[in-house]
Amino acid sequence: MEALQLARHASALFLFVCFLVKRGSSNPNHCTPSLLDRSFGSTSNLFFLNSICGVIGRNWSMLFTAAGFSVSLQDSNPEQLTHALSSIRLQMLELEERGELLGKRPALEQLNLIKAEQDLSVAVNGAVYIQECIPEDLEMKRGLFSTLDHMLPPTSIIGSSSSCLLPSTLFADLKCCSRCLVCHPVNPPYLIRLVELVPHPKTEAWVTLQIEDLMRQLGRMPITLRVELPGFALNRLQYALLTEAWRLVESGALTPDEVDLVITEGLGPRYAFSGPLETMHLNGAGIRNYCQLYGESICSVSNTFGPTPKFSGVVMDSVHKAMCDTVGDSTRDLEKRQCWRDRCLAALSKLKRTINVQDKEGKTTEKEQTGKFT
Structure with missing residues (x-):
């Protein structure tokens, strides 16, 4: 019963906060209540993105900023981060020039919502949701998730961009597995709307519902697999x-x-x-x-x-x-x-x-x- 109440509360808060982000101040420094903050009293950046800054990570960051979220790109390689920010800027400006930029904010205002971090602990500090985008390597991903398992607060949700690895394998033995799921986009995510969601067997229902809603807030079309299948759908x-x-x-x-x-x-x-x-x-x-x-x-x-x-x-x-x-x-x-x-x-x-x-x-x-x- 308590879990059900949390699910309803989180969903309602999420919809309300997203509305504030999109309709509120155009000031990129404007802060909004945390996604799962019951009191509405504290403030924090609404969204952080953890990513090795390749094409998928860059596209995800563009989608989130288009919807008005603050994004933190993380990569241990400073050259990768510099390249990612430069590439995002160029792509956004080109999309804006062709009339194809998503969102209601101009490109430069969206760009101001993105920050880059080398330190993983700094990048995820206060994170509500983490979208992992590192290479399709099981041991590499499991190593990252094990590190995050000891860093994140008990309300943060982890989504993996994995295209084939099963959640039961990816998130095995994690304390936070009930808040983990695969959130697989189609390349290039900015231009193709489908997103596949594959929950871990222990993922709580409210987590899946909340990420389904998050994807819709980004203008995506989520589908959720009811059973784990190699390769998903x-x-x-x-x-x-x-x-x-x-x-x-x-x-x-x-x-x-x-x-x-x-x-x-x-x-x-x-x-x-x-x-x-x-x-x-x-x-x-x-x-x-x-x-x-x-x-x-x-x-x-x-x-x-x-x-x-x-x-x-x-x-x-x-x-x-x-x-x-x-x-x-x-x-x-x-x-x-x-x-x-x-x-x-x-x-x-x-x-x-x-x-x-x-x-x-x-x-x-x-x-x-x-x-x-x-």
Whole structure:
């Protein structure tokens, strides 16, 4: 009963504080009540971000500042921190110039909400929520979480950006495991709204609910897995696609470029608006009818897929050569193509935020698409 009361209290406080952050003073030094502060009397920065300052950490920080949160970036390498802040500044100003910056504050005001710290204990001092973004290395992550376990107050929540590591393994033996969960974004997080939440078996319900709400405050679309699965949801679907793409090249049926074309000019455009199950429903005059018409064929074709490929050897060399011919293989070539991809994603994101999307009853639901702070 006590836990339930805490959950309700924390959720209500969270919504109220977020409202104050977004509607309150534009002064970047303005302080707000702590997220879980029952008295509303003390003040502290609302949000801190712990991160090795790579692409994911930088994107997370931009999302939080867009929503009006104060952010602390942490990295033990001062050069990484300097590069991160410079990169964030450049990206925000470019997004603002193109009319694609999220949030209601101008870029420079958002930038003022970010501070950099080398010392982990300083970065997380007073932290309400920590988003870990270090490399996908189990022992490295467990080492960090073990350190944080002895640093954080009993109300702080830890979210991991891990894309595959299971919470039961990541957070094993931590005293704070009831306040830990995976919070996995899709790269690049600033431009793709989905976030996968995977609680630890002992994660308290109020923690998951609060982080779901936090993601919505950032304009994200959270989904919460009810059971632990290797690869979660997005990578399970992605890996199923990648394994068959590899087989098509391996069999000589298609070239690597032709496989990519099947997605970019075939499945991709419609999946940007209707997922695979809704597509079944639309294309078959209902799921039942679709299954009756095509269910046997799906099973028959699926039985021919064959074993999981090794992603090495001759096929890997063939795919690598094709991608280098198309995109290039230098760092500059890759960065140029990534920038082009990100501009396309930004344009698609903007379209999805502004288009008059019709709900099931034919009513405009544009507000739902735009998020809460865009």
